[in-house]
Amino acid sequence: MSDEEPAVELHNPTLESITCPQCGSTNFEIIGQSGGLRRLTTGMFFGNAGNIIRGVQAIQVRPLKAKCADCKHKFIVQPVEAPPEELLDAPATLVITRKKSIIGMAVNMSLMLNGAFVATLKNGDTVTGQTRNKHNYIQLFDQSGVGSARFDRIEMTPDQKIEMVLKMKGRY
Numbered sequence: 001m002s003d004e005e006p007a008v009e010l011h012n013p014t015l016e017s018i019t020c021p022q023c024g025s026t027n028f029e030i031i032g033q034s035g036g037l038r039r040l041t042t043g044m045f046f047g048n049a050g051n052i053i054r055g056v057q058a059i060q061v062r063p064l065k066a067k068c069a070d071c072k073h074k075f076i077v078q079p080v081e082a083p084p085e086e087l088l089d090a091p092a093t094l095v096i097t098r099k100k101s102i103i104g105m106a107v108n109m110s111l112m113l114n115g116a117f118v119a120t121l122k123n124g125d126t127v128t129g130q131t132r133n134k135h136n137y138i139q140l141f142d143q144s145g146v147g148s149a150r151f152d153r154i155e156m157t158p159d160q161k162i163e164m165v166l167k168m169k170g171r172y
């Protein structure tokens with residue numbers, strides 16, 4: 001899979017089935033994306049203007065760069081369509097805040113949910129959206145593709161609501 005891999009359209013992307021091709025571990029981190037972030041910030045079903053239920057609208061998803069936390073192997077992952085057993089019977093709600101910080105005030109961040117870039121967050125912004133996925137992978141990236149300190153993996157139940165505050169490691 002190369003950096004020029006075309007986008008695929010998915011309704012409910014997931015990273016749940018991804019394993020390290022070298023050692024088989026599921027303990028990986030997303031360390032950026034192939035081909036530049038600006039191209040990826042599409043498919044805004046999750047934004048400041050209101051909730052658009054995930055799964056109704058197809059979104060474009062491109063390959064991401066990952067690093068295995070166990071054997072340190074770096075590899076490219078392509079998010080895939082979530083299988084039926086991965087979908088919740090009813091959507092769950094995520095309320096995600098980018099922690100306000102004086103450093104990095106002018107820098108916009110992109111929110112990655114399950115391998116798709118779903119919202120742009122200015123300093124201190126909060127977005128609310130819904131997910132149909134049981135296992136949710138959440139991280140912020142800046143426009144150069146540097147990820148936030150935390151790569152969150154959250155298991156959710158139908159109608160559950162989770163609030164999170166994310167910040168960049170050291171930088172923002």
Ligand SMILES: [Zn+2]
Binds near residue numbers: 073
């Ligand atoms: Zn590995």
